[in-house]
Amino acid sequence: MATTDTKTRRLSVNAAFLKDIKDDNRDLKILLDRIGPLAEHQQTATNHWPELIRLFADLCDQLALHFSLEEAYGYFDDAVMTAPQLSICAELLRGQHSHMFVQIRGLADRALEISPEGVEQVSQFLKEYDQFRQIFEKHEEAELKLILDALDDDIGVGD
Ligand SMILES: [Fe+2]
Numbered sequence: 001m002a003t004t005d006t007k008t009r010r011l012s013v014n015a016a017f018l019k020d021i022k023d024d025n026r027d028l029k030i031l032l033d034r035i036g037p038l039a040e041h042q043q044t045a046t047n048h049w050p051e052l053i054r055l056f057a058d059l060c061d062q063l064a065l066h067f068s069l070e071e072a073y074g075y076f077d078d079a080v081m082t083a084p085q086l087s088i089c090a091e092l093l094r095g096q097h098s099h100m101f102v103q104i105r106g107l108a109d110r111a112l113e114i115s116p117e118g119v120e121q122v123s124q125f126l127k128e129y130d131q132f133r134q135i136f137e138k139h140e141e142a143e144l145k146l147i148l149d150a151l152d153d154d155i156g157v158g159d
Helices: 002-040 041-048 049-073 077-081 084-111 119-157
Strands: none
Touching: 002 041, 002 049, 041 049, 041 119, 049 084, 077 119, 084 119
16 A cells, blocks of 8 residues: 555656656757857857856756756655666766766856967867767766656556
């Protein structure tokens, strides 16, 4: 009986959060889509540096909100109560938030200090942003998979 209660609660929390995360991702996607073409080529980045500074500051704010919303609603906590493997994965993914935030805040700060004419600096900056983007994309995919796995687990093991 206690098991059924736990499973029911887990499913509803995850379903609601899945909707929230989609809504949040839309705002983030717009921002990432704006940065994308500007950060793709060095010359484009140099030509649009003041815009990139603003976009990186916005991205920093958006990610702070995104991560704190995810952590505040704590869908992980419900998921980990009945599935140890999900718990390990959830701990890992939640732990990535702070690392990613440090990374993006560092990039936003550096964008302010860099002279857009500094070829090496801009090149290095764009390389680091590309790495960040890939890490973030993998994280988002893994989080969605975690939610889906939790939902599958909940439905599959039900009686
Ligand atoms: Fe996340």
